[in-house]
Amino acid sequence: xxxxxxxxxQTLIIIxxxxxxxxxEKAASxxxxxxxxxxxKSLRLMRLASKFRIPVVTLVDCPNAQANYESxxxxxxxxxxRNLATMANLPTPIISVIIGEGGSGGALALGVADRVxxxxxxxxxxxxxxxxxxxxxxxxxxxxxxxxxxKLTAQDxxxxxxxDTVVPEPExxxxxxxxxxxxxxxxxxxxxxxxxxxxxxxxxSTTGIRNTAI
Numbered sequence: 745x746x747x748x749x750x751x752x753x754q755t756l757i758i759i760x761x762x763x764x765x766x767x768x769e770k771a772a773s774x775x776x777x778x779x780x781x782x783x784x785k786s787l788r789l790m791r792l793a794s795k796f797r798i799p800v801v802t803l804v805d806c807p808n809a810q811a812n813y814e815s816x817x818x819x820x821x822x823x824x825x826r827n828l829a830t831m832a833n834l835p836t837p838i839i840s841v842i843i844g845e846g847g848s849g850g851a852l853a854l855g856v857a858d859r860v861x862x863x864x865x866x867x868x869x870x871x872x873x874x875x876x877x878x879x880x881x882x883x884x885x886x887x888x889x890x891x892x893x894x895k896l897t898a899q900d901x902x903x904x905x906x907x908d909t910v911v912p913e914p915e916x917x918x919x920x921x922x923x924x925x926x927x928x929x930x931x932x933x934x935x936x937x938x939x940x941x942x943x944x945x946x947x948x949s950t951t952g953i954r955n956t957a958i
Contacts, residue, residue, distance in 0.1 A: 746789045748798075752934060757793040759786045759854060760803030763844070776806035776850075779815050780823035783853055787823075790830055799837045799937055802854040807872055809850030824853040831856035837940040839933055842866045842898075842907070843918075848875070859936040860907040862898040863925070865917055868907070869896035909936070 746759035763776035786802075793800045809820055831838060831854075840857035846868035855868075862868060871879075873887035873894060880890065895901065898910045911932050918925040 746786055749801075751801075751930065754934075754937065755798055757789050757798050757800045758803070759789055759800065760843075761806040761850075761854070763805055774810060776845075777808060777810045778806065778850065779810050780818040780820040783809070783820075783823040783827050786854065787827055787830055790827075790834055793836050794834055797836055799839070799940070800834065801933060802838065802840045802857065804840060804842045804846045804851045804854050804868075805844035806847060806850040807845050808848035808875075809853070824849045827853040828856055837937065837943075839936045841911070841929065841933065842868045843929075847872045858940065859909070861909045861911050861929075861932055861936065862901065862907045863911050863918055863929070864898055864913040866898055867891075867896040868898075868901055869894050 745762045746757065749756045749758040761776040761778065762773045764770040764773040790800060792798070809815070809824060811820070838857040838859075840855045840860045842851070842855070842860070842862040844863070844866055845851075846855065846862075846866065848869075848871055851868065852870065871894075873891040873896070874884040876890045876894060877886040878884045880886075895904065898907065901907045902910050909932060911929055913928075914921040914924050
């Protein structure tokens with residue numbers, strides 16, 4: 745999901761994974777595992793941000809991108825690659841926030857940013873623990889063992905320099921007080937955006953980014 749938004753009077757482009765809340769919503773949203781058309785929609789929004797010099801905020805929460813036959817047939821690998829390339833050259837600031845589960849290419853394709861924030865209890869990895877365990881041990885049940893090696897917690901990733909900021913959650917987790925979590929996250933996003941307020945944007949004509957839709 746994505747579109748134009750306003751945060752404390754500042755216009756933004758917001759792009760995020762929709763995982764739904766009820767079982768019906770989760771099924772309709774594929775539990776956040778987007779198809780290629782979802783990433784192409786995010787690409788159109790980023791090109792809009794480039795054209796009008798609008799900062800981008802991405803909210804990442806997905807186990808991975810769709811990896812079934814239908815997704816491959818629709819060009820998921822190409823869609824993810826285009827996102828990665830575009831975000832690496834976008835002439836406006838990008839703030840990426842890992843708000844839950846950041847897994848594999850589905851998360852990375854919204855995670856190339858000038859600042860990466862991560863909720864205290866979120867995880868972020870190039871592969872899910874279950875997927876890594878299935879590859880290494882042919883046993884997805886050994887996911888807990890693999891997760892320790894993957895260093896996928898916010899604290900691990902911050903110490904390794906992969907993310908910039910760990911955003912604290914209310915005691916017991918963000919789900920127990922979504923309002924307080926939103927307020928805390930808002931202040932961190934605004935602080936990250938302020939860091940770029942005096943940096944001029946690059947003319948998109950020099951970056952190779954085309955504003956035409958695909």
